[in-house]
Amino acid sequence: MRIKRIWAVVLRQAYLYRRSLPRLLEVFYWPMVDLLLWGFVSLYLQRASADIPDFVIYFIGALILWDILFRAQQGISVSFLEDMWARNLVNIFASPLKIQEYIIGLLFISILKVTIAFVVMSSLAWLFYSFSIFKLGVSLIPLVLNLMAMGWAVGIFTMALILRFGQEAEVLAWAVAFLFMPFSAVFYPVDTLPPLLQKIALFIPSAHVFEGMRILIDKKVLSIKHLSMASALNLAFLSASTLFFAKIYRTARKRGILPKIGE
Amino acid sequence: MEILKVQGLKKVFNSVIALDDLNLTLSRGEILGILGPNGAGKTTLIHCILGLIEPTEGEISIFGKDLTLHRSEVLKRINFASNYVSLPYSLTPFENLMVFAHLYEVKNPAERCHRMLRLFELEHLCNRPTRRLSSGQIMRLNLAKALLNKPELLLLDEPTAGLDPEIARKTRDLLLKLARTEGISVIYTSHNLKEMEEVSKRVLFLKKGKMVAEGMVNDLIRQYGTASLEEFYFKVIGHED
Numbered sequence: 001m002r003i004k005r006i007w008a009v010v011l012r013q014a015y016l017y018r019r020s021l022p023r024l025l026e027v028f029y030w031p032m033v034d035l036l037l038w039g040f041v042s043l044y045l046q047r048a049s050a051d052i053p054d055f056v057i058y059f060i061g062a063l064i065l066w067d068i069l070f071r072a073q074q075g076i077s078v079s080f081l082e083d084m085w086a087r088n089l090v091n092i093f094a095s096p097l098k099i100q101e102y103i104i105g106l107l108f109i110s111i112l113k114v115t116i117a118f119v120v121m122s123s124l125a126w127l128f129y130s131f132s133i134f135k136l137g138v139s140l141i142p143l144v145l146n147l148m149a150m151g152w153a154v155g156i157f158t159m160a161l162i163l164r165f166g167q168e169a170e171v172l173a174w175a176v177a178f179l180f181m182p183f184s185a186v187f188y189p190v191d192t193l194p195p196l197l198q199k200i201a202l203f204i205p206s207a208h209v210f211e212g213m214r215i216l217i218d219k220k221v222l223s224i225k226h227l228s229m230a231s232a233l234n235l236a237f238l239s240a241s242t243l244f245f246a247k248i249y250r251t252a253r254k255r256g257i258l259p260k261i262g263e
Numbered sequence: 264m265e266i267l268k269v270q271g272l273k274k275v276f277n278s279v280i281a282l283d284d285l286n287l288t289l290s291r292g293e294i295l296g297i298l299g300p301n302g303a304g305k306t307t308l309i310h311c312i313l314g315l316i317e318p319t320e321g322e323i324s325i326f327g328k329d330l331t332l333h334r335s336e337v338l339k340r341i342n343f344a345s346n347y348v349s350l351p352y353s354l355t356p357f358e359n360l361m362v363f364a365h366l367y368e369v370k371n372p373a374e375r376c377h378r379m380l381r382l383f384e385l386e387h388l389c390n391r392p393t394r395r396l397s398s399g400q401i402m403r404l405n406l407a408k409a410l411l412n413k414p415e416l417l418l419l420d421e422p423t424a425g426l427d428p429e430i431a432r433k434t435r436d437l438l439l440k441l442a443r444t445e446g447i448s449v450i451y452t453s454h455n456l457k458e459m460e461e462v463s464k465r466v467l468f469l470k471k472g473k474m475v476a477e478g479m480v481n482d483l484i485r486q487y488g489t490a491s492l493e494e495f496y497f498k499v500i501g502h503e504d
Contacts (some may be wrong), residue, residue: 082351083351086350086351086352086353087347087348088348088349088350088351090315090348091350091363091408092366093314094313094314094315094343095338095366096335096338096339096366096368097335098335250317253314253315254317256274256276256281256307256310256316258310258315259306259310259316
């Protein structure tokens with residue numbers, strides 16, 4: 001055992017983290033998300049466990065729906081990372097492919113990933129917990145579409161950040177969606193959140209989707225109010241993320257980042 | 264016929280001038296060699312021509328069309344290979360070529376891919392993951408990808424680096440044949456000056472982003488009173504220093 005050699009291993013990681021804000025943020029990002037998420041779940045259970053009509057539907061349904069958002073986002077940002085890791089982005093961007101075509105191609109991958117994940121999760125939920133997500137009926141469709149739209153918006157935003165900050169920002173591909181999780185009120189109603197966070201949740205499309213899901217389970221009706229809010233916010237999210245990506249892409253071409261990304 | 268025209272090209276990264284007032288033209292079937300030490304701006308020039316980097320000033324026109332206005336249309340007719348760019352390792356050579364055949368809208372893609380694999384002696388490896396290929400085989404795959412769309416303009420950034428002498432010679436012979444028979448125009452960078460002398464009739468010497476010499480290889484050698492392109496290279500470097 002040589003202390004210097006062990007120190008070299010520590011030093012290698014320390015150098016890496018010293019210069020990389022995304023990596024540094026990740027150190028306390030996940031504990032913070034976990035604390036917020038499970039803290040609010042515990043609060044909700046403490047306050048209303050006796051009043052929750054169907055525990056299994058609430059939680060497993062929410063989990064399956066959240067995964068739709070997450071997979072939709074991953075379908076965009078991780079597919080982009082695959083090209084970056086393969087040092088293939090120069091080949092892609094030097095081809096006649098237009099950036100819009102590239103994004104639409106990634107959307108198709110995202111739909112495929114979501115479909116596979118949805119089939120697997122809903123089958124396992126039915127097999128192990130006798131829970132069928134299809135109990136929610138056709139009203140499930142607009143909820144799913146809204147979650148996918150939000151996943152795409154977050155995915156395009158994440159892709160722009162990776163394009164801007166390069167390989168060191170790749171952790172964002174797994175982290176950004178979870179930033180929205182506590183505010184999305186996935187496993188508890190929005191009114192469980194403190195007043196300030198409730199106000200933030202008003203502007204998060206997924207919060208309206210999950211509120212809509214709970215109303216659908218409780219009252220068997222699709223809340224048009226929450227559906228409209230989710231759709232309008234998603235439109236804004238998608239427009240903003242696409243404009244942000246277009247701006248970053250233009251800047252990347254100006255600053256010569258495109259050929260260097262992934263190095 | 265003029266394939267490429269670069270006028271007053273300037274690229275500044277922060278305050279560093281990577282390319283400074285560069286002018287060049289390239290004719291059909293011509294192979295132009297770009298010479299220069301590391302950091303001279305050779306790769307930046309290629310990236311500007313590919314539309315990967317937006318110039319600070321100047322114009323690039325390819326096939327008589329402004330690159331910024333007709334990017335996709337122009338890129339369909341050109342291609343490139345670089346020793347610094349790779350193809351996805353988890354795909355097989357055939358799958359990699361098929362992806363690019365579709366990107367370049369190649370007719371009969373499968374047939375064309377097999378033809379390119381045969382040309383670069385990779386046919387027997389076509390179903391093996393690319394990660395299991397040697398670096399020379401990967402470079403050959405890059406070259407196969409670069410010729411997939413029968414480009415009229417080919418940009419090659421150190422294409423023979425990593426190839427064994429026999430394959431490097433075959434690649435050079437192929438480029439010369441393509442330029443002669445198909446009229447493909449080529450821009451070629453290499454640190455192998457013997458190879459450059461063999462392939463290019465005309466060279467352009469870049470240093471710190473500036474064009475410090477340009478002309479036919481024989482004329483430059485004569486003009487600088489040297490015996491070879493290699494001697495010319497060191498003389499130009501010495502002059503400028």
